[in-house]
Amino acid sequence: MVPPPPSAAAVGSGNIAAAGDTALLSELVDATSRVRAAIESVVTGRPGLADITLAVLLAEGHLLVEDVPGVGKTTLAKALARSIDCAAGRIQFTPDLLPSDLTGVNIFRSGSHEFEFRPGPVFSNIVIGDEINRASPKTQSALLECMEEGQTTVDGTTHILPRPFLVVATQNPVEMEGTYPLPEAQRDRFMARITVGYPDTDAELLMLERQEATTPLSHLEPVTDGAAVLRYAAFVRGVYASASVKRYVLALVGATREHPGLRLGASPRASLQLLRAAKALAAMAGRNHVLPDDVQRLARPVLAHRLIQTTESRLGGVTAEQMVDDIIRRTPVPALGPSDHR
Structure with a gap:
């Protein structure tokens, strides 16, 4: 039996749209709760980090994670990437890293006598930039156009980056040897900065028990996907x-x-x-x-x-x-x- 069409009054009052919004909001809450649980199963004893990370993702921003080595900065970024079924790329920043190592390069094909564009790791939905302040300012600045405009220009040609697009960059404190301070313009491109910090004794003991024989990252399964994240981001706006x-x-x-x-x-x-x-x-x-x-x-x-x-x-x-x-x-x-x- 075909259900009757909605009344004009119901349509005019926006009840149908409201019902759709309520369902999407409920779906968003459920999905973010599962991603939060996945992240906190790996990064133990640091409540609140997952919430800020997810807020930045849904607000279509970028996240800077700053702390000393070994406290779980990269693990946090990897846990987010593995919890979402989408393309993830990782960049290990070093002093000799070139801008083309991030954005990609044109390669000449002798058979076709044409240049072919080989995209770099920024052509991913979630880009993990590990120890970003170990690269030179020139290489750091190569991310500016990507982060602000969702595109990159290589040899005069503009390439659109996939969506959703999130850069999660980690950095060591600038006082440590072999680091370069991020330019003010690039720091301003990051929506938020968080510090992981040391876990307390109980949380570190739990980490030892969980990771004594295996790494929790290897067992993480995606709980949502990139298409859903785009719908949630549109709702958040x-x-x-x-x-x-x-x-x-x-x-x-x-x-x-x-x-x-x-x-x-x-x-x-x-x-x-x-x-x-x-x-x-x-x-x-x-x-x-x-x-x-x-x-x-x-x-x-x-x-x-x-x-x-x-x-x-x-x-x-x-x-x-x-x-x-x-x-x-x-x-x-x-x-x-x-x-x-x-």
């Missing part, structure tokens, strides 16, 4: 952010530009990326609207790496993360009403 929430984002970012301990505050790109990441975090929590809590939770990873401190604040031992925390404490949180929800 439509998550509602009220005018009050947007003004709160601007207040936090604006305060970084006036802070006496900072020589350079966050850019307008930071405002946009903080809002996008907050939308993704709201969707992962099963909401179709952003709360100030979402913005606060992401302010430190989204803003701190973009800030340039004054010499006095650096010598005083104050970190950019502490300054962001201070700004959050001093900035009034808006009181949301019914119109701020959807």
